[in-house]
Amino acid sequence: MDVSIIAVGTELLFGQTVNTNATYISNQLNHMGFNVMYHHVVGDNPVRLKELVKASLNEMDMVICTGGLGPTQDDLTKEIVAEAMGVDLYFDEKCYAEIKSYFDERHRSMAENNRKQAYMPVGAEIFHNEAGTAPAFGLEKDGKCAICLPGPPREMKWLFKHCVVDYLKRFSSKEMYYKVIRTIGIGESDLETKLMPVINNQSDPTIATYAKEGECALRVASQRDTAEMAKYAVDEMIEMIDGLIGEYIYSYDDDELNQVVVHQLQRRRLWLSSAESCTGGMFASCITDVAGASSVFAEGFVTYSVEAKSEILGIDTAVIDKFSVVSGEVAVLMADGARRKSKSDISVSITGYAGPEADEGRENGNAFIGYSCGGKLGNKRGFIELNTKRNDRKWNRNYFKLRMLLTVYNILNEKL
Amino acid sequence: MDVSIIAVGTELLFGQTVNTNATYISNQLNHMGFNVMYHHVVGDNPVRLKELVKASLNEMDMVICTGGLGPTQDDLTKEIVAEAMGVDLYFDEKCYAEIKSYFDERHRSMAENNRKQAYMPVGAEIFHNEAGTAPAFGLEKDGKCAICLPGPPREMKWLFKHCVVDYLKRFSSKEMYYKVIRTIGIGESDLETKLMPVINNQSDPTIATYAKEGECALRVASQRDTAEMAKYAVDEMIEMIDGLIGEYIYSYDDDELNQVVVHQLQRRRLWLSSAESCTGGMFASCITDVAGASSVFAEGFVTYSVEAKSEILGIDTAVIDKFSVVSGEVAVLMADGARRKSKSDISVSITGYAGPEADEGRENGNAFIGYSCGGKLGNKRGFIELNTKRNDRKWNRNYFKLRMLLTVYNILNEKL
Numbered sequence: 001m002d003v004s005i006i007a008v009g010t011e012l013l014f015g016q017t018v019n020t021n022a023t024y025i026s027n028q029l030n031h032m033g034f035n036v037m038y039h040h041v042v043g044d045n046p047v048r049l050k051e052l053v054k055a056s057l058n059e060m061d062m063v064i065c066t067g068g069l070g071p072t073q074d075d076l077t078k079e080i081v082a083e084a085m086g087v088d089l090y091f092d093e094k095c096y097a098e099i100k101s102y103f104d105e106r107h108r109s110m111a112e113n114n115r116k117q118a119y120m121p122v123g124a125e126i127f128h129n130e131a132g133t134a135p136a137f138g139l140e141k142d143g144k145c146a147i148c149l150p151g152p153p154r155e156m157k158w159l160f161k162h163c164v165v166d167y168l169k170r171f172s173s174k175e176m177y178y179k180v181i182r183t184i185g186i187g188e189s190d191l192e193t194k195l196m197p198v199i200n201n202q203s204d205p206t207i208a209t210y211a212k213e214g215e216c217a218l219r220v221a222s223q224r225d226t227a228e229m230a231k232y233a234v235d236e237m238i239e240m241i242d243g244l245i246g247e248y249i250y251s252y253d254d255d256e257l258n259q260v261v262v263h264q265l266q267r268r269r270l271w272l273s274s275a276e277s278c279t280g281g282m283f284a285s286c287i288t289d290v291a292g293a294s295s296v297f298a299e300g301f302v303t304y305s306v307e308a309k310s311e312i313l314g315i316d317t318a319v320i321d322k323f324s325v326v327s328g329e330v331a332v333l334m335a336d337g338a339r340r341k342s343k344s345d346i347s348v349s350i351t352g353y354a355g356p357e358a359d360e361g362r363e364n365g366n367a368f369i370g371y372s373c374g375g376k377l378g379n380k381r382g383f384i385e386l387n388t389k390r391n392d393r394k395w396n397r398n399y400f401k402l403r404m405l406l407t408v409y410n411i412l413n414e415k416l
Numbered sequence: 417m418d419v420s421i422i423a424v425g426t427e428l429l430f431g432q433t434v435n436t437n438a439t440y441i442s443n444q445l446n447h448m449g450f451n452v453m454y455h456h457v458v459g460d461n462p463v464r465l466k467e468l469v470k471a472s473l474n475e476m477d478m479v480i481c482t483g484g485l486g487p488t489q490d491d492l493t494k495e496i497v498a499e500a501m502g503v504d505l506y507f508d509e510k511c512y513a514e515i516k517s518y519f520d521e522r523h524r525s526m527a528e529n530n531r532k533q534a535y536m537p538v539g540a541e542i543f544h545n546e547a548g549t550a551p552a553f554g555l556e557k558d559g560k561c562a563i564c565l566p567g568p569p570r571e572m573k574w575l576f577k578h579c580v581v582d583y584l585k586r587f588s589s590k591e592m593y594y595k596v597i598r599t600i601g602i603g604e605s606d607l608e609t610k611l612m613p614v615i616n617n618q619s620d621p622t623i624a625t626y627a628k629e630g631e632c633a634l635r636v637a638s639q640r641d642t643a644e645m646a647k648y649a650v651d652e653m654i655e656m657i658d659g660l661i662g663e664y665i666y667s668y669d670d671d672e673l674n675q676v677v678v679h680q681l682q683r684r685r686l687w688l689s690s691a692e693s694c695t696g697g698m699f700a701s702c703i704t705d706v707a708g709a710s711s712v713f714a715e716g717f718v719t720y721s722v723e724a725k726s727e728i729l730g731i732d733t734a735v736i737d738k739f740s741v742v743s744g745e746v747a748v749l750m751a752d753g754a755r756r757k758s759k760s761d762i763s764v765s766i767t768g769y770a771g772p773e774a775d776e777g778r779e780n781g782n783a784f785i786g787y788s789c790g791g792k793l794g795n796k797r798g799f800i801e802l803n804t805k806r807n808d809r810k811w812n813r814n815y816f817k818l819r820m821l822l823t824v825y826n827i828l829n830e831k832l
Contacts, residue, residue, distance in 0.1 A: 011626050013455065015443025017439070017626070019434070023428075023433070023435070025431070027431025038456060039423075039428065042454055111606060154629070274718075281700030281718065284718040285701050287696065288696025289810070289813070293696070297696075301716075302697065302700040304710055305710065307714060312757070
């Protein structure tokens with residue numbers, strides 16, 4: 001089935017927003033066996049949008065639009081798609097009630113123009129949006145299908161996952177199954193080289209690698225006549241992959257590293273704490289992002305200044321002067337201090353230069369992760385030095401945070 | 417001048433790569449006064465690519481292609497664009513020499529298929545690529561212009577900056593100016609309602625609104641004969657907008673709220689600290705995301721448990737028992753404790769339920785922000801209650817963080 005994805009929004013043509021929606025949808029469709037033939041971006045201009053939708057419906061089996069479902073005057077995607085498909089709009093009471101209750105629940109008054117969002121094409125299957133106010137829909141007519149989704153990626157993804165995936169199943173005779181494996185500590189091209197024996201000459205299951213900052217994910221997908229056959233093919237492939245790169249895998253179920261770490265701590269009833277300098281709270285924030293983190297994480301310290309390191313974590317300033325504040329010795333003492341203060345089982349710390357300007361004679365991307373374990377984990381202390389050789393503050397901070405997570409993961413899994 | 421941007425590459429349609437090239441080029445063109453009307457993405461398929469290039473050249477004044485200039489058989493953009501413009505290719509000795517020396521310099525042998533990259537359309541202005549092997553070009557004929565650039569963003573950007581910007585100057589008679597205003601505390605549709613008097617019947621400057629999670633941005637843009645005239649029109653419009661929604665504006669220069677807050681603190685030589693429960697370090701992390709934050713932020717506390725709130729911040733457990741841990745009273749005491757411990761001028765705190773499960777009788781999205789000021793700011797203490805009515809942990813945490821930033825902003829700007 002041939003598909004065009006049309007993103008509607010002048011902000012995309014101004015270059016203010018990247019069209020990540022098309023990438024997300026393409027990725028999903030691909031794994032479900034649809035052929036994405038084009039992405040188009042067009043502004044909030046009724047004439048050009050109408051022309052593009054009509055031409056695309058003419059040439060393709062399916063058109064998926066994102067954006068232009070909002071309450072304002074220039075949001076016209078729904079109206080234009082309905083017209084192109086030759087159907088009228090009607091006022092949907094249920095949609096209206098949902099939009100109204102969305103505002104009521106937030107104790108906000110609904111603007112009059114939000115009423116517009118409750119008009120729906122006759123015959124459409126409505127996708128009720130729990131992530132925002134714009135209801136979305138799929139509409140089939142004369143062998144063509146049009147799907148309209150809101151532009152904000154969070155809403156679009158929510159709807160895709162909860163409504164569109166099921167809706168699309170009617171177009172496919174095959175059943176699809178996939179798993180996402182997550183790895184850390186190996187680059188994408190090294191990963192591909194190691195996987196060559198299973199990637200080559202492989203048409204189903206398909207294996208795709210995705211590099212994320214500092215991490216790499218593998219998606220293994222199969223389409224077979226039954227769900228069981230697809231699952232069997234995927235599981236068999238994952239066993240082969242495990243034999244080749246098992247040491248780099250931290251999740252077989254697309255879990256984030258912070259989730260994996262929190263769940264392992266929960267299972268073992270261990271308490272974690274942190275002392276952060278250059279990451280400034282990113283590690284704590286990432287641990288507490290996991291629901292239920294309160295059973296493993298009681299407190300964290302952001303000790304940005306030298307004074308904070310000495311006063312809050314009790315590090316002797318003479319030691320800081322001797323080794324310098326960015327050193328393995330200070331990192332370990334930071335971890336010790338945080339563990340003592342919080343009476344936790346594991347503490348992890350960081351001190352380093354994220355950029356853009358390191359101290360004289362030092363390099364951006366140079367940092368030390370300290371760790372200190374006690375209680376059930378026995379006494380274990382040490383540090384790891386990092387050197388990213390990058391000046392990019394955002395990139396460095398994120399990488400440092402990931403490596404702190406990996407340090408805890410390695411301690412828990414006796415790899416450190 | 418109307419422009420279409422065509423990205424060529426099957427990896428984009430597979431959803432493996434995001435089309436950031438189109439965003440970059442659009443942004444650049446916009447500032448130079450060109451009108452980007454469409455983005456298209458098409459795979460490495462000669463039939464569909466030819467059709468798209470021809471249709472775009474027909475409708476637009478200019479077509480910019482990215483990708484498909486490589487040495488392999490499926491790299492066909494140059495050939496197809498030349499054909500669509502009705503010109504032949506010739507073997508360019510200078511390009512060939514450059515490609516060869518690119519390999520020589522790296523002590524690599526040149527593959528035979530790299531010869532293909534030295535063929536150029538007759539009459540094209542060649543953009544010599546110092547960042548890779550693919551030469552790029554601009555080609556004018558019969559009032560139309562086609563520009564071909566390589567797909568790898570690093571090469572594309574290098575060529576755009578060093579060759580394309582100069583090449584494009586010949587086409588522009590208008591000058592463009594724009595500003596992005598950022599607001600917080602008002603929804604997109606309310607914003608538009610309030611701006612109706614200036615949005616209606618307005619063709620230049622144009623005003624566009626963009627909702628981000630919990631925030632809203634406004635872009636005011638003008639194209640006039642001179643840069644001064646465009647700037648004057650934008651400034652005049654912003655004055656009118658300021659009169660209508662000034663109370664919600666926190667930046668007139670597209671700065672993020674954390675940048676604005678850090679820079680204001682720096683200018684006034686004030687120290688900030690934080691005590692976070694449900695945001696678990698997100699506020700500290702967002703402040704320290706700004707380069708130079710070390711001159712305003714010395715330390716932060718992530719006090720997730722009741723014990724941490726009492727032991728680290730020195731809050732009497734009797735008070736916590738009396739008011740409950742999620743209360744305005746505890747929030748203020750958290751802020752007091754963090755300020756005292758860190759000897760800072762302003763401290764902000766939060767305690768609340770991010771979700772997914774609040775304590776019995778309490779609601780997710782309910783939180784209290786506490787603040788405590790001293791020193792130069794005089795003694796000011798208080799709390800703000802939030803009720804998002806949402807169960808979405810990620811959304812709530814992000815919103816709480818934004819409201820903490822807003823609280824500091826409001827204190828600094830005497831709005832609180």
